[in-house]
Amino acid sequence: MHDVKALVFDVFGTLVDWRTAIAREAETLLGGVGIVIDGLALADAWRAEYQPAMEEVRAGRLPFMKLDALHRRNLDIVLTAFDAERADEATRHALTLAWHRLDAWPDVAAGLAALRPHYRLAPCSNGHIALMVDLARRNDFPWDAITGAELARDYKPKAIVYQSAADAFDLAPGLTMMVAAHSSDLAGAAAAGLRTAFIARPDEHGPGRGESKPTVPVDIAVDSVIELAHALHGAIRSR
Structure with a gap:
Protein backbone atom coordinates (compact mmCIF):
# COMPACT_ATOMS: atom_id res chain seq x y z
CA MET A 1 0.00 0.00 0.00
CA TRP A 18 -28.10 11.94 -0.09
CA ARG A 19 -31.27 10.33 1.29
CA THR A 20 -31.82 12.61 4.29
CA ALA A 21 -31.13 15.82 2.37
CA ILE A 22 -33.24 14.93 -0.65
CA ALA A 23 -36.15 13.93 1.58
CA ARG A 24 -35.91 17.21 3.48
CA GLU A 25 -35.71 19.33 0.35
CA ALA A 26 -38.52 17.42 -1.38
CA GLU A 27 -40.89 17.96 1.52
CA THR A 28 -39.97 21.64 1.79
CA LEU A 29 -40.05 22.54 -1.89
CA LEU A 30 -43.09 20.50 -2.84
CA GLY A 31 -44.87 21.55 0.33
CA GLY A 32 -44.32 25.15 -0.74
CA VAL A 33 -46.56 24.57 -3.76
CA GLY A 34 -49.17 22.63 -1.81
CA ILE A 35 -47.96 19.08 -2.49
CA VAL A 36 -47.71 16.91 0.63
CA ILE A 37 -45.35 13.99 0.06
CA ASP A 38 -43.33 11.35 1.92
CA GLY A 39 -39.87 12.78 1.34
CA LEU A 40 -37.99 9.58 2.12
CA ALA A 41 -40.14 7.57 -0.26
CA LEU A 42 -39.58 10.12 -3.01
CA ALA A 43 -35.83 10.17 -2.34
CA ASP A 44 -35.69 6.37 -2.61
CA ALA A 45 -37.74 6.34 -5.81
CA TRP A 46 -35.62 9.08 -7.36
CA ARG A 47 -32.41 7.27 -6.52
CA ALA A 48 -33.83 4.03 -7.93
CA GLU A 49 -33.94 5.71 -11.36
CA TYR A 50 -30.23 6.60 -11.13
CA GLN A 51 -28.55 3.47 -12.50
CA PRO A 52 -31.16 2.76 -15.21
CA ALA A 53 -30.73 6.31 -16.55
CA MET A 54 -26.94 6.05 -16.59
CA GLU A 55 -27.16 2.68 -18.30
CA GLU A 56 -28.91 4.42 -21.19
CA VAL A 57 -25.77 6.55 -21.55
CA ARG A 58 -23.31 3.71 -20.97
CA ALA A 59 -25.07 1.63 -23.61
CA GLY A 60 -25.02 4.48 -26.12
CA ARG A 61 -28.80 4.88 -26.28
CA LEU A 62 -28.46 8.41 -24.89
CA PRO A 63 -25.57 10.83 -25.47
CA PHE A 64 -23.46 11.71 -22.45
CA MET A 65 -25.13 14.41 -20.38
CA LYS A 66 -24.32 15.95 -17.02
CA LEU A 67 -25.94 14.39 -13.98
CA ASP A 68 -28.22 17.40 -13.44
CA ALA A 69 -29.89 16.57 -16.76
CA LEU A 70 -30.35 12.92 -15.80
CA HIS A 71 -31.62 13.87 -12.34
CA ARG A 72 -34.18 16.21 -13.89
CA ARG A 73 -35.27 13.55 -16.38
CA ASN A 74 -35.69 11.08 -13.52
CA LEU A 75 -37.48 13.62 -11.33
CA ASP A 76 -40.19 14.10 -13.93
CA ILE A 77 -40.75 10.33 -13.96
CA VAL A 78 -40.93 10.15 -10.16
CA LEU A 79 -43.25 13.13 -9.74
CA THR A 80 -45.67 11.50 -12.15
CA ALA A 81 -45.52 8.26 -10.17
CA PHE A 82 -46.24 10.20 -6.95
CA ASP A 83 -49.20 12.07 -8.50
CA ALA A 84 -47.26 15.31 -8.16
CA GLU A 85 -47.33 16.42 -11.79
CA ARG A 86 -48.64 19.85 -10.77
CA ALA A 87 -45.20 20.79 -9.45
CA ASP A 88 -44.19 23.80 -11.55
CA GLU A 89 -40.97 24.36 -13.48
CA ALA A 90 -39.36 26.51 -10.78
CA THR A 91 -40.00 23.86 -8.15
CA ARG A 92 -38.66 21.08 -10.34
CA HIS A 93 -35.52 23.08 -11.09
CA ALA A 94 -34.93 23.88 -7.41
CA LEU A 95 -35.44 20.26 -6.44
CA THR A 96 -33.01 19.05 -9.10
CA LEU A 97 -30.38 21.35 -7.59
CA ALA A 98 -31.00 19.82 -4.15
CA TRP A 99 -28.31 17.30 -5.13
CA HIS A 100 -25.86 20.21 -4.90
CA ARG A 101 -26.85 20.78 -1.25
Whole structure:
Protein backbone atom coordinates (compact mmCIF):
# COMPACT_ATOMS: atom_id res chain seq x y z
CA MET A 1 0.00 0.00 0.00
CA HIS A 2 3.00 2.33 0.37
CA ASP A 3 3.00 2.92 -3.41
CA VAL A 4 -0.45 4.56 -3.43
CA LYS A 5 -0.18 8.27 -4.19
CA ALA A 6 -3.78 9.36 -4.75
CA LEU A 7 -7.16 8.52 -3.28
CA VAL A 8 -10.25 9.08 -5.40
CA PHE A 9 -13.67 8.93 -3.80
CA ASP A 10 -17.18 8.01 -4.68
CA VAL A 11 -19.34 10.82 -3.29
CA PHE A 12 -23.08 9.98 -3.20
CA GLY A 13 -23.53 7.63 -0.27
CA THR A 14 -19.83 7.32 0.51
CA LEU A 15 -19.14 10.90 1.56
CA VAL A 16 -22.59 12.50 1.65
CA ASP A 17 -25.95 11.39 3.00
CA TRP A 18 -28.10 11.94 -0.09
CA ARG A 19 -31.27 10.33 1.29
CA THR A 20 -31.82 12.61 4.29
CA ALA A 21 -31.13 15.82 2.37
CA ILE A 22 -33.24 14.93 -0.65
CA ALA A 23 -36.15 13.93 1.58
CA ARG A 24 -35.91 17.21 3.48
CA GLU A 25 -35.71 19.33 0.35
CA ALA A 26 -38.52 17.42 -1.38
CA GLU A 27 -40.89 17.96 1.52
CA THR A 28 -39.97 21.64 1.79
CA LEU A 29 -40.05 22.54 -1.89
CA LEU A 30 -43.09 20.50 -2.84
CA GLY A 31 -44.87 21.55 0.33
CA GLY A 32 -44.32 25.15 -0.74
CA VAL A 33 -46.56 24.57 -3.76
CA GLY A 34 -49.17 22.63 -1.81
CA ILE A 35 -47.96 19.08 -2.49
CA VAL A 36 -47.71 16.91 0.63
CA ILE A 37 -45.35 13.99 0.06
CA ASP A 38 -43.33 11.35 1.92
CA GLY A 39 -39.87 12.78 1.34
CA LEU A 40 -37.99 9.58 2.12
CA ALA A 41 -40.14 7.57 -0.26
CA LEU A 42 -39.58 10.12 -3.01
CA ALA A 43 -35.83 10.17 -2.34
CA ASP A 44 -35.69 6.37 -2.61
CA ALA A 45 -37.74 6.34 -5.81
CA TRP A 46 -35.62 9.08 -7.36
CA ARG A 47 -32.41 7.27 -6.52
CA ALA A 48 -33.83 4.03 -7.93
CA GLU A 49 -33.94 5.71 -11.36
CA TYR A 50 -30.23 6.60 -11.13
CA GLN A 51 -28.55 3.47 -12.50
CA PRO A 52 -31.16 2.76 -15.21
CA ALA A 53 -30.73 6.31 -16.55
CA MET A 54 -26.94 6.05 -16.59
CA GLU A 55 -27.16 2.68 -18.30
CA GLU A 56 -28.91 4.42 -21.19
CA VAL A 57 -25.77 6.55 -21.55
CA ARG A 58 -23.31 3.71 -20.97
CA ALA A 59 -25.07 1.63 -23.61
CA GLY A 60 -25.02 4.48 -26.12
CA ARG A 61 -28.80 4.88 -26.28
CA LEU A 62 -28.46 8.41 -24.89
CA PRO A 63 -25.57 10.83 -25.47
CA PHE A 64 -23.46 11.71 -22.45
CA MET A 65 -25.13 14.41 -20.38
CA LYS A 66 -24.32 15.95 -17.02
CA LEU A 67 -25.94 14.39 -13.98
CA ASP A 68 -28.22 17.40 -13.44
CA ALA A 69 -29.89 16.57 -16.76
CA LEU A 70 -30.35 12.92 -15.80
CA HIS A 71 -31.62 13.87 -12.34
CA ARG A 72 -34.18 16.21 -13.89
CA ARG A 73 -35.27 13.55 -16.38
CA ASN A 74 -35.69 11.08 -13.52
CA LEU A 75 -37.48 13.62 -11.33
CA ASP A 76 -40.19 14.10 -13.93
CA ILE A 77 -40.75 10.33 -13.96
CA VAL A 78 -40.93 10.15 -10.16
CA LEU A 79 -43.25 13.13 -9.74
CA THR A 80 -45.67 11.50 -12.15
CA ALA A 81 -45.52 8.26 -10.17
CA PHE A 82 -46.24 10.20 -6.95
CA ASP A 83 -49.20 12.07 -8.50
CA ALA A 84 -47.26 15.31 -8.16
CA GLU A 85 -47.33 16.42 -11.79
CA ARG A 86 -48.64 19.85 -10.77
CA ALA A 87 -45.20 20.79 -9.45
CA ASP A 88 -44.19 23.80 -11.55
CA GLU A 89 -40.97 24.36 -13.48
CA ALA A 90 -39.36 26.51 -10.78
CA THR A 91 -40.00 23.86 -8.15
CA ARG A 92 -38.66 21.08 -10.34
CA HIS A 93 -35.52 23.08 -11.09
CA ALA A 94 -34.93 23.88 -7.41
CA LEU A 95 -35.44 20.26 -6.44
CA THR A 96 -33.01 19.05 -9.10
CA LEU A 97 -30.38 21.35 -7.59
CA ALA A 98 -31.00 19.82 -4.15
CA TRP A 99 -28.31 17.30 -5.13
CA HIS A 100 -25.86 20.21 -4.90
CA ARG A 101 -26.85 20.78 -1.25
CA LEU A 102 -26.18 17.42 0.38
CA ASP A 103 -24.49 17.12 3.77
CA ALA A 104 -21.45 14.99 4.57
CA TRP A 105 -21.47 12.05 6.94
CA PRO A 106 -20.00 13.06 10.33
CA ASP A 107 -16.63 11.30 9.88
CA VAL A 108 -15.77 12.75 6.49
CA ALA A 109 -14.28 16.16 7.28
CA ALA A 110 -11.83 14.88 9.87
CA GLY A 111 -10.94 11.85 7.74
CA LEU A 112 -10.16 13.84 4.62
CA ALA A 113 -8.15 16.35 6.67
CA ALA A 114 -6.02 13.50 8.03
CA LEU A 115 -5.44 12.06 4.56
CA ARG A 116 -4.71 15.23 2.62
CA PRO A 117 -1.14 15.86 3.83
CA HIS A 118 -0.12 12.44 2.52
CA TYR A 119 -2.21 11.82 -0.61
CA ARG A 120 -3.62 13.65 -3.57
CA LEU A 121 -7.39 13.66 -3.13
CA ALA A 122 -10.22 13.93 -5.65
CA PRO A 123 -13.78 12.79 -6.19
CA CYS A 124 -14.32 10.11 -8.82
CA SER A 125 -18.06 10.52 -9.04
CA ASN A 126 -20.83 10.25 -11.57
CA GLY A 127 -21.62 13.82 -10.57
CA HIS A 128 -20.33 16.53 -12.88
CA ILE A 129 -17.75 19.15 -12.00
CA ALA A 130 -20.13 21.97 -10.98
CA LEU A 131 -22.02 19.58 -8.70
CA MET A 132 -18.80 18.32 -7.11
CA VAL A 133 -17.56 21.87 -6.56
CA ASP A 134 -20.82 22.86 -4.86
CA LEU A 135 -20.68 19.86 -2.53
CA ALA A 136 -17.02 20.56 -1.77
CA ARG A 137 -17.70 24.18 -0.90
CA ARG A 138 -20.69 23.23 1.25
CA ASN A 139 -18.79 20.56 3.19
CA ASP A 140 -15.18 21.82 3.01
CA PHE A 141 -13.91 18.85 1.03
CA PRO A 142 -10.18 19.56 0.41
CA TRP A 143 -9.93 18.33 -3.18
CA ASP A 144 -6.76 18.68 -5.23
CA ALA A 145 -8.75 18.12 -8.44
CA ILE A 146 -12.19 17.09 -9.69
CA THR A 147 -12.29 13.84 -11.66
CA GLY A 148 -15.07 11.47 -12.66
CA ALA A 149 -17.81 11.15 -15.23
CA GLU A 150 -17.61 14.57 -16.87
CA LEU A 151 -13.87 14.21 -17.40
CA ALA A 152 -14.31 10.73 -18.88
CA ARG A 153 -17.56 11.54 -20.73
CA ASP A 154 -19.03 8.29 -19.46
CA TYR A 155 -20.40 6.81 -16.25
CA LYS A 156 -19.02 4.37 -13.70
CA PRO A 157 -18.39 1.50 -13.63
CA LYS A 158 -16.92 1.97 -17.13
CA ALA A 159 -13.14 1.56 -16.90
CA ILE A 160 -12.43 4.91 -18.55
CA VAL A 161 -13.88 6.79 -15.57
CA TYR A 162 -11.41 5.25 -13.12
CA GLN A 163 -8.47 5.30 -15.52
CA SER A 164 -9.00 8.96 -16.37
CA ALA A 165 -8.97 9.81 -12.66
CA ALA A 166 -5.56 8.18 -12.24
CA ASP A 167 -4.31 9.77 -15.46
CA ALA A 168 -5.38 13.22 -14.25
CA PHE A 169 -2.68 12.92 -11.59
CA ASP A 170 -0.16 11.40 -14.04
CA LEU A 171 -0.36 8.15 -12.10
CA ALA A 172 -0.67 4.55 -13.17
CA PRO A 173 -3.95 2.98 -12.01
CA GLY A 174 -2.11 0.84 -9.48
CA LEU A 175 -0.82 3.96 -7.71
CA THR A 176 -4.38 5.20 -7.25
CA MET A 177 -6.94 3.94 -4.75
CA MET A 178 -10.71 4.13 -5.29
CA VAL A 179 -12.68 4.65 -2.07
CA ALA A 180 -16.38 3.79 -2.09
CA ALA A 181 -19.28 2.39 -0.08
CA HIS A 182 -20.52 0.31 -3.02
CA SER A 183 -19.05 -3.05 -3.98
CA SER A 184 -20.03 -2.66 -7.63
CA ASP A 185 -18.07 0.59 -7.83
CA LEU A 186 -15.00 -1.03 -6.31
CA ALA A 187 -15.28 -4.04 -8.60
CA GLY A 188 -15.21 -1.67 -11.57
CA ALA A 189 -12.20 0.19 -10.17
CA ALA A 190 -10.29 -3.03 -9.50
CA ALA A 191 -10.99 -4.26 -13.02
CA ALA A 192 -9.51 -0.99 -14.28
CA GLY A 193 -6.34 -1.61 -12.25
CA LEU A 194 -6.93 0.63 -9.22
CA ARG A 195 -6.44 -0.33 -5.59
CA THR A 196 -9.66 -0.32 -3.59
CA ALA A 197 -10.94 0.69 -0.17
CA PHE A 198 -14.44 0.02 1.15
CA ILE A 199 -16.18 2.42 3.55
CA ALA A 200 -19.19 0.91 5.32
CA ARG A 201 -22.38 2.99 5.08
CA PRO A 202 -24.97 0.54 6.46
CA ASP A 203 -27.69 3.21 6.70
CA GLU A 204 -27.27 4.82 3.27
CA HIS A 205 -30.68 3.70 1.99
CA GLY A 206 -32.32 3.78 5.42
CA PRO A 207 -31.53 1.91 8.66
CA GLY A 208 -29.66 -1.28 7.81
CA ARG A 209 -30.28 -0.92 4.08
CA GLY A 210 -26.77 0.02 2.97
CA GLU A 211 -23.61 -2.06 2.62
CA SER A 212 -21.88 -2.91 5.89
CA LYS A 213 -19.31 -5.23 4.28
CA PRO A 214 -17.93 -5.50 0.75
CA THR A 215 -19.17 -8.32 -1.42
CA VAL A 216 -16.05 -8.26 -3.60
CA PRO A 217 -12.33 -8.51 -2.76
CA VAL A 218 -10.86 -5.14 -1.67
CA ASP A 219 -7.51 -3.97 -0.35
CA ILE A 220 -8.97 -2.29 2.75
CA ALA A 221 -12.41 -2.42 4.41
CA VAL A 222 -13.17 0.11 7.16
CA ASP A 223 -16.12 1.75 8.87
CA SER A 224 -15.26 5.43 8.26
CA VAL A 225 -12.93 7.81 6.45
CA ILE A 226 -11.18 8.40 9.78
CA GLU A 227 -10.55 4.67 10.09
CA LEU A 228 -9.21 4.66 6.53
CA ALA A 229 -6.66 7.29 7.51
CA HIS A 230 -5.60 5.14 10.47
CA ALA A 231 -5.41 2.02 8.30
CA LEU A 232 -3.16 3.79 5.81
CA HIS A 233 -0.92 5.24 8.52
CA GLY A 234 1.53 2.35 8.32
CA ALA A 235 1.82 2.74 4.57
CA ILE A 236 2.50 6.45 5.01
CA ARG A 237 5.28 5.75 7.52
CA SER A 238 6.92 3.17 5.22
CA ARG A 239 7.32 5.57 2.31
